[in-house]
Amino acid sequence: MTISIRSVEKTFGRYPALNGVSLEIADGELLALLGPSGSGKTTLLRVIAGLEFPDKGQVFYGDEDMTYAGAAARRVGFVFQQYALFRHMTVAKNVAFGLDVRKGPTKPSKKEVAERVDELLRLVELDGLGKRFPAQLSGGQRQRVALARALAVNPSVLLLDEPFGALDATVRKSLRKELRRIHDATGVTTIFVTHDQEEALELADRVAILNQGAIEQVGSPEEVHDEPAGAFVAGFVGEANRFEGEVRGGRFVSGPVELAAGGAPDGKAVAFVRPHELLLSKEGGLSVTAKHVAPQGPIIRLDGVTADGHRVEAAFARQAVEDLRPGAVIGLTIGRAYVFPA
Amino acid sequence: MSRRLRHPTEDPAWAKALVLAVVAVFLAGVLILPMVSVFFEALRKGVPAALEAIGTEDARAAIKLTLLTAAIAVPFNVVFGICASWAVAKYEFPFKPFLITLIDLPFSVSPVVAGLIYVLVFGAQGWFGPWLLDHDIKIIFAVPGIVLATIFVTFPFVARELIPLMQEQGVDEEEASVSMGASGLRTFWSVTAPNIRWGLLYGVLLCNARAMGEFGAVSVVSGHIRGLTNTMPLHVEILYNEYDFVGAFAVAALLCFLAVVTLVLKTVLELVQPQARPGGH
Numbered sequence: 064m065t066i067s068i069r070s071v072e073k074t075f076g077r078y079p080a081l082n083g084v085s086l087e088i089a090d091g092e093l094l095a096l097l098g099p100s101g102s103g104k105t106t107l108l109r110v111i112a113g114l115e116f117p118d119k120g121q122v123f124y125g126d127e128d129m130t131y132a133g134a135a136a137r138r139v140g141f142v143f144q145q146y147a148l149f150r151h152m153t154v155a156k157n158v159a160f161g162l163d164v165r166k167g168p169t170k171p172s173k174k175e176v177a178e179r180v181d182e183l184l185r186l187v188e189l190d191g192l193g194k195r196f197p198a199q200l201s202g203g204q205r206q207r208v209a210l211a212r213a214l215a216v217n218p219s220v221l222l223l224d225e226p227f228g229a230l231d232a233t234v235r236k237s238l239r240k241e242l243r244r245i246h247d248a249t250g251v252t253t254i255f256v257t258h259d260q261e262e263a264l265e266l267a268d269r270v271a272i273l274n275q276g277a278i279e280q281v282g283s284p285e286e287v288h289d290e291p292a293g294a295f296v297a298g299f300v301g302e303a304n305r306f307e308g309e310v311r312g313g314r315f316v317s318g319p320v321e322l323a324a325g326g327a328p329d330g331k332a333v334a335f336v337r338p339h340e341l342l343l344s345k346e347g348g349l350s351v352t353a354k355h356v357a358p359q360g361p362i363i364r365l366d367g368v369t370a371d372g373h374r375v376e377a378a379f380a381r382q383a384v385e386d387l388r389p390g391a392v393i394g395l396t397i398g399r400a401y402v403f404p405a
Numbered sequence: 406m407s408r409r410l411r412h413p414t415e416d417p418a419w420a421k422a423l424v425l426a427v428v429a430v431f432l433a434g435v436l437i438l439p440m441v442s443v444f445f446e447a448l449r450k451g452v453p454a455a456l457e458a459i460g461t462e463d464a465r466a467a468i469k470l471t472l473l474t475a476a477i478a479v480p481f482n483v484v485f486g487i488c489a490s491w492a493v494a495k496y497e498f499p500f501k502p503f504l505i506t507l508i509d510l511p512f513s514v515s516p517v518v519a520g521l522i523y524v525l526v527f528g529a530q531g532w533f534g535p536w537l538l539d540h541d542i543k544i545i546f547a548v549p550g551i552v553l554a555t556i557f558v559t560f561p562f563v564a565r566e567l568i569p570l571m572q573e574q575g576v577d578e579e580e581a582s583v584s585m586g587a588s589g590l591r592t593f594w595s596v597t598a599p600n601i602r603w604g605l606l607y608g609v610l611l612c613n614a615r616a617m618g619e620f621g622a623v624s625v626v627s628g629h630i631r632g633l634t635n636t637m638p639l640h641v642e643i644l645y646n647e648y649d650f651v652g653a654f655a656v657a658a659l660l661c662f663l664a665v666v667t668l669v670l671k672t673v674l675e676l677v678q679p680q681a682r683p684g685g686h
Contacts, residue, residue, distance in 0.1 A: 147577035161585035
């Protein structure tokens with residue numbers, strides 16, 4: 064199901080949660096809504112789900128205007144942040160709920176329901192746990208039950224609110240792969256909300272980055288990381304050194320830092336440089352005093368200070384560096400930089 | 406000399422003993438002794454005399470009226486309590502704290518005042534008095550007044566029990582249910598009701614105990630007409646004032662017995678359902 068969000072606005076009291084958001088989600092896509100807390104990403108997800116109605120704008124499912132249709136009419140599968148499993152029902156009953164509440168000719172037989180539940184529990188690798196209650200499961204297992212329950216109704220779109228937020232790091236990693244696998248197996252259009260960029264970049268086909276109720280950029284993980292559309296995205300996605308300065312005549316200057324301004328107009332500006340875009344140079348460049356050096360697998364991370372006291376972080380390939388110790392003064396040239404008007 | 410090492414945050418033995426002793430003395434003096442004396446006095450002239458006192462026509466009428474009052478007040482409470490806690494926990498609206506305070510009002514108002522309010526509103530000299538008189542509807546000094554007064558003093562019980570419970574549970578499960586296509590009614594019966602049933606039952610038991618035992622508010626609106634508008638607590642007072650101690654204590658013992666049964670039920674419920682934690686009042 065393609066989903067099209069057109070100029071959606073939503074206010075809670077006097078606080079605007081969404082300011083004219085437009086977004087197209089392709090059929091079968093796995094999309095991440097990424098943003099800091101309060102950016103409106105959960106509100107957007109709930110507007111897509113029909114758990115919240117927008118004040119202005121429209122939500123289309125395919126060609127159908129679903130702006131004011133309820134969640135059930137949209138046939139969404141929603142996975143809540145705290146899973147919202149029915150605590151007095153067994154796992155099997157939880158998964159079957161969406162089928163059990165059907166009425167009339169669409170109501171499946173008991174046997175069909177049981178088969179579907181078995182199939183889903185196998186899909187999320189919980190076969191054999193159907194008779195347990197949610198309280199008897201681990202966090203990761205509950206998450207899988209919530210996923211199976213949401214998929215039971217053959218949803219047109221699967222929506223997940225911070226799906227891995229309540230889990231510890233190891234479970235989180237394995238469930239991430241799991242979600243990718245399930246998405247590929249079912250092919251259902253999937254949208255998930257997260258504040259964890261690593262999660263979004265690793266898992267999603269495309270990432271929509273929200274800030275203060277507006278979409279800053281939509282693109283593939285590579286695009287949002289390597290071609291940030293603005294200062295917010297450049298600072299939010301991936302690590303970056305931030306320099307505040309001024310553009311004059313096509314050059315960005317901030318103290319000892321000087322680099323090509325790209326297309327940025329003259330005036331106050333900020334520049335972002337990824338740690339790995341700071342390159343060791345034998346002659347000249349930006350002079351930096353090493354404060355802290357930490358090897359990290361194949362790379363070496365450096366915390367340093369420029370002559371005017373600006374902190375910089377750099378990362379070098381291990382082979383490129385010999386004997387770098389705190390206190391050493393090194394020269395750095397700046398590779399790729401992103402410059403935006405401030 | 407060997408000494409057991411106590412935990413750093415544990416109180417010394419003498420302090421524990423002192424605290425426990427204070428509790429025990431108060432319980433014994435204020436609760437247990439009077440309770441025992443009620444049964445002792447009731448049975449002073451033997452079991453038959455006590456049974457006879459309970460079996461008189463007036464006593465039976467009082468028991469019936471008490472049960473009737475509870476049978477009306479408790480279901481009313483359940484409906485009101487569920488609606489109020491649903492509204493507070495699941496909806497956003499202005500004046501919510503005010504509503505919660507209002508629900509607590511019967512706990513802070515003297516029951517006698519509660520009774521008087523109804524006399525002022527529905528009594529012969531009250532606001533609606535003449536109109537009620539014209540239409541031959543009796544509220545004050547009749548059963549409806551007693552039921553109204555009982556409802557007034559008991560209406561926080563179920564709501565106070567359910568509001569924190571429902572607030573803690575939030576709306577996620579209901580939203581999940583609705584998003585999967587369940588109707589509002591289906592959602593209530595399949596999702597909400599099972600989640601609140603223990604809290605509800607707990608509230609009902611407390612409400613029932615209070616409904617059967619209420620004296621002050623009922624006393625004001627009852628008119629003390631024997632065999633007609635006397636509840637058990639009022640009947641106890643009448644018998645006592647007539648120096649019929651065995652009768653008074655026999656009915657009182659029956660009331661105590663009902664209260665104890667209620668509390669035993671409550672304790673059993675807590676044992677079989679560990680999640681049914683005591684909350685509110």
